[in-house]
Amino acid sequence: xxxxxxxxxxxxxxxxxxxxxxxxxxxxxxxxxxxxxxxxxxxxxxxxxxxxxxxxxxxxxxxxxxxxxxxxxxxxxxxxxxxxxxxxxxxxxxxxxxxxxxxxxxxxxxxxxxxxxxxxxxxxxxxxxxxxxxxxxxxxxxxxxxxxxxxxxxxxxxxxxxxxxxxxxxxxxxxxxxxxxxxxxxxxxxxxxxxxxxxxxxxxxxxxxxxxxxxxxxxxxxxxxxxxxxxxxxxxxxxxxxxxxxxxxxxxxxxxxxxxxxxxxxxxxxxxxxxxxxxxxxxxxxxxxxxxxxxxxxxxxxxxxxxxxxxxxxxxxxxxxxxxxxxxxxxxxxxxxxxxxxxxxxxxxxxxxxxxxxxxxxx
Amino acid sequence: xxxxxxxxxxxxxxxxxxxxxxxxxxxxxxxxxxxxxxxxxxxxxxxxxxxxxxxxxxxxxxxxxxxxxxxxxxxxxxxxxxxxxxxxxxxxxxxxxxxxxxxxxxxxxxxxxxxxxxxxxxxxxxxxxxxxxxxxxxxxxxxxxxxxxxxxxxxxxxxxxxxxxxxxxxxxxxxxxxxxxxxxxxxxxxxxxxxxxxxxxxxxxxxxxxxxxxxxxxxxxxxxxxxxxxxxxxxxxxxxxxxxxxxxxxxxxxxxxxxxxxxxxxxxxxxxxxxxxxxxxxxxxxxxxxxxxxxxxxxxxxxxxxxxxxxxxxxxxxxxxxxxxxxxxxxxxxxxxxxxxxxxxxxxxxxxxxxxxxxxxxx
Ligand SMILES: NC(=O)c1ccc[n+]([C@@H]2O[C@H](COP(=O)([O-])OP(=O)(O)OC[C@H]3O[C@@H](n4cnc5c(N)ncnc54)[C@H](O)[C@@H]3O)[C@@H](O)[C@H]2O)c1
Ligand SMILES: NC(=O)c1ccc[n+]([C@@H]2O[C@H](COP(=O)([O-])OP(=O)(O)OC[C@H]3O[C@@H](n4cnc5c(N)ncnc54)[C@H](O)[C@@H]3O)[C@@H](O)[C@H]2O)c1
Numbered sequence: 001x002x003x004x005x006x007x008x009x010x011x012x013x014x015x016x017x018x019x020x021x022x023x024x025x026x027x028x029x030x031x032x033x034x035x036x037x038x039x040x041x042x043x044x045x046x047x048x049x050x051x052x053x054x055x056x057x058x059x060x061x062x063x064x065x066x067x068x069x070x071x072x073x074x075x076x077x078x079x080x081x082x083x084x085x086x087x088x089x090x091x092x093x094x095x096x097x098x099x100x101x102x103x104x105x106x107x108x109x110x111x112x113x114x115x116x117x118x119x120x121x122x123x124x125x126x127x128x129x130x131x132x133x134x135x136x137x138x139x140x141x142x143x144x145x146x147x148x149x150x151x152x153x154x155x156x157x158x159x160x161x162x163x164x165x166x167x168x169x170x171x172x173x174x175x176x177x178x179x180x181x182x183x184x185x186x187x188x189x190x191x192x193x194x195x196x197x198x199x200x201x202x203x204x205x206x207x208x209x210x211x212x213x214x215x216x217x218x219x220x221x222x223x224x225x226x227x228x229x230x231x232x233x234x235x236x237x238x239x240x241x242x243x244x245x246x247x248x249x250x251x252x253x254x255x256x257x258x259x260x261x262x263x264x265x266x267x268x269x270x271x272x273x274x275x276x277x278x279x280x281x282x283x284x285x286x287x288x289x290x291x292x293x294x295x296x297x298x299x300x301x302x303x304x305x306x307x308x309x310x311x312x313x314x315x316x317x318x319x320x321x322x323x324x325x326x327x328x329x330x331x332x333x334x335x336x337x338x339x340x341x342x343x344x345x346x347x348x349x350x351x352x353x354x355x356x357x358x359x360x361x362x363x
Numbered sequence: 364x365x366x367x368x369x370x371x372x373x374x375x376x377x378x379x380x381x382x383x384x385x386x387x388x389x390x391x392x393x394x395x396x397x398x399x400x401x402x403x404x405x406x407x408x409x410x411x412x413x414x415x416x417x418x419x420x421x422x423x424x425x426x427x428x429x430x431x432x433x434x435x436x437x438x439x440x441x442x443x444x445x446x447x448x449x450x451x452x453x454x455x456x457x458x459x460x461x462x463x464x465x466x467x468x469x470x471x472x473x474x475x476x477x478x479x480x481x482x483x484x485x486x487x488x489x490x491x492x493x494x495x496x497x498x499x500x501x502x503x504x505x506x507x508x509x510x511x512x513x514x515x516x517x518x519x520x521x522x523x524x525x526x527x528x529x530x531x532x533x534x535x536x537x538x539x540x541x542x543x544x545x546x547x548x549x550x551x552x553x554x555x556x557x558x559x560x561x562x563x564x565x566x567x568x569x570x571x572x573x574x575x576x577x578x579x580x581x582x583x584x585x586x587x588x589x590x591x592x593x594x595x596x597x598x599x600x601x602x603x604x605x606x607x608x609x610x611x612x613x614x615x616x617x618x619x620x621x622x623x624x625x626x627x628x629x630x631x632x633x634x635x636x637x638x639x640x641x642x643x644x645x646x647x648x649x650x651x652x653x654x655x656x657x658x659x660x661x662x663x664x665x666x667x668x669x670x671x672x673x674x675x676x677x678x679x680x681x682x683x684x685x686x687x688x689x690x691x692x693x694x695x696x697x698x699x700x701x702x703x704x705x706x707x708x709x710x711x712x713x714x715x716x717x718x719x720x721x722x723x724x725x726x
Contacts, residue, residue, distance in 0.1 A: 011373075085444050088519060089512070116483075120483065120521055121519065123509060123521055145486075151452065
C-alpha cells in the first residue's frame, strides 16, 4: 500500500497511511515503513481502545514477532509522571533495546505518553502511531510528545516524530459523539488557517458525524493532516509559522483552565476560541471575514459557541497572559487577515477585554 | 575570550571555554555564546560544588539577571526520577519559559540530570555546562543526558547538546584524588583510541595528580575533549564510530555491576577494562601493542589494574552479554588494531572467558 501522505521531519521522513481496516495490516505496514528492522515491538494501548481493537492489531503480527503489551487507563490523567515511570519499567522488563519499536494504540493521550516514553527510553527509540480518535489526526503528526505536570499541561516532553502513522478510519466508528466534536474543531481550524475551500467541502460532505461515509472520513483526515504537515515541515520546533496552529487556542486554554479541565472538551473550547479570534481579526484589521455560514454549520453539529457563563472576562485575560506562548507584556494572538491567511499579532489588553465582555458567538 | 574548541552537533555548534577562573566570567561567557538572548537563568548545582563555587558564579551575573538556584545532593543517587520530577517543579516555580537557560554546575551527575531536565522542560530548552570534575570533560560534551532507572544506569534520557561549556580548571583543584583517578581513565582512553602521542605527553606532564600546573590541566582538557568532539561530530547518535568511546567499558560495566556500584569508581573499572581490551586486541589480531609503559604509568598513579577477586569470570561474561550494546549473540568488543586505531569486533565467548580466567594486568 502506498502512503496517503509522507511527512518530512528534521531527522527523517515518515509515511501516513489512512484507510479503513488498516489495523489488520499493522505489522506489514510498519515493517515496510522502517528503515532498519525492529528487534522487538511493544504496544502501549488505551484500555478502552484495547478492548475494541487490540486483538485485531496483534493478529496482524506473525507468531514469532508478537509485541509485548502495556495498557493505560483511558483519560487525560494517564499523561502523568507516574504512568510514564511505570511504562518505562514495563519497557525495560519487556527487554526492548535501541532497535526496538513502541506502538501507540489510542487517542492523543496514548500517543503523547507513549511518544515521550519512546523519546526518552535509552535516549530515544522509534515509535509508530495507530490513532483511534479524530483529534489524534492532529496529535499523531508533528512530533510533539509529552505529559502533564501538576502545574500545567504538556510541560514535560520532547520533539520525537513517529516512524509511521497507521490510521484505521474504521476505528473512529466507535468513538463517542463528544470526541467527534472535540477532534472536528481542529479540522475546522485547519480549514480556517490554510484551506478555506475545505470549510465548504466539510459543509457539503459532513452534514453530521454519524452520517458520513468512510471514504469521506479518509478524505477529511488526509486533507486536514496535509495542512498540519505543511506547517510543521516548515517549522518543526515552533519558532515561527507553527504558532498558526494555535488559532483559537489562546482563549481555549483559558476557558479550559477557568471552567476546570474536563468540564468542556478541548475541541469545544477551541471552537469558541476560533469564533473569538475571527471577531478579533475583523476588529483589528477592520474587515469582514464572512464566516457566518461556518458558524451556523458548527452550531448544527452541536457546538456551543459562546463563552461559558461562569468564565470571568478579567480572569480569562489573566490566564492568556500567563500562557506559555506569551513572550512579553501583550498577548500574541493568531488572527486572520483573510480566511487562510494567519498572522501572529500582539493585541492590546483593552481590545481583548472589550470583546470578551461584549459577548462572543452572537454575530 | 575565544573558545578553546567549538563542537558541531546535529542542531547547532557550541563553544567550549577552558581556563582557570572562568567561573568569575560565567555570565559574560554564556551571554556571548547564546544565539538568542536568555529570558531567565536557573542554576542546578551539586551541593558540595555549590558550597565551594556557587557564590563566585552568581557574582558574575548582574543584579537584574540573577539566576534561580536549585541544589542537588552530591552522588549518583541524584540521577533519579524523583530528583528529576523535583527539579521540573522547581523549574516551573522559577517561571522559566522556552527562552530560558538552565546552567549545570557540578560533575557528570549534575550535568546528566540538569541536561535531561533541560531536554524535556517544555519539550527542550537550552542549557550550559559548568563542569567541576575531570570526568565531566567527557560527560559535558557530546549531548548525552539522562538519569538512572532502578533496573539500570542511564536508561532514561535524551540527546540534547549544551549551548556552551564553561570549564574553570581551577575548580578541579578541590576535587578528591579518587575523582581525579576516575576522570583520568577517560583521558587515557582518548589517547589509546585516537591520539597515542598524547599518552606520551601525559607521562611527561602529569607525573602525579597533585603536582601538575593549571596550564597542564588546561592543555590536557583541551586535547582530551578534542578527541571526544571529533568522534561525536562524526556520529552523534551512536550508529557507528561513537562506539569506540566504549573502549574499556564493556568489561568495566560488568565489573561495576558485579562488585556493586560505588565499590569501585567508574574510571578505575575503565582502567581495568582497557588493559583487558588491549590484551584481547593482541590476541585477536596477533600483534604486540607495546603498552607496558602506559600500564606502569597508570599503576604509579594508583590504579589497580587486575580484575577484583570477587568477580567471577562467567558472571562477568554474562553481564557483558546482557549489556545494552550487545546486538546479537556474540559480544561486540572495541579492540585496537594498533594504538589509535579502534575497531568494533564480535568476539567469541570462549576467547573472552579464557582471557578472563587467565588473569589481567600482569603483563
Ligand atoms: N502532540 C500533539 O501535537 C497534540 C495535539 C493536540 C492534542 N494533543 C493531546 O491529545 C490529547 C487528547 O487526545 P484525544 O482527544 O484523542 O483524547 P483521548 O486519547 O483521551 O481519547 C478520548 C477518549 O476516547 C476514547 N477512545 C479513543 N479512541 C476510541 C475509539 N476508537 N472508540 C471508542 N473510544 C475511543 C478514549 O478511551 C478516551 O476516553 C490531549 O492530552 C492533548 O494534550 C496533542
Ligand atoms: N553524558 C555523558 O556522556 C557521560 C559520560 C561519562 C559519564 N557520565 C556520567 O557522569 C557521572 C559521573 O560523573 P562524575 O565522576 O563527575 O561524578 P559526580 O558528578 O558525582 O562528582 C563526583 C564527586 O565529586 C564531587 N565534586 C565535584 N566537583 C568537585 C569539586 N570541584 N571539588 C570538590 N568536589 C567535587 C561531587 O560532589 C561528587 O561527590 C555518572 O553518572 C556517569 O554516568 C556521563
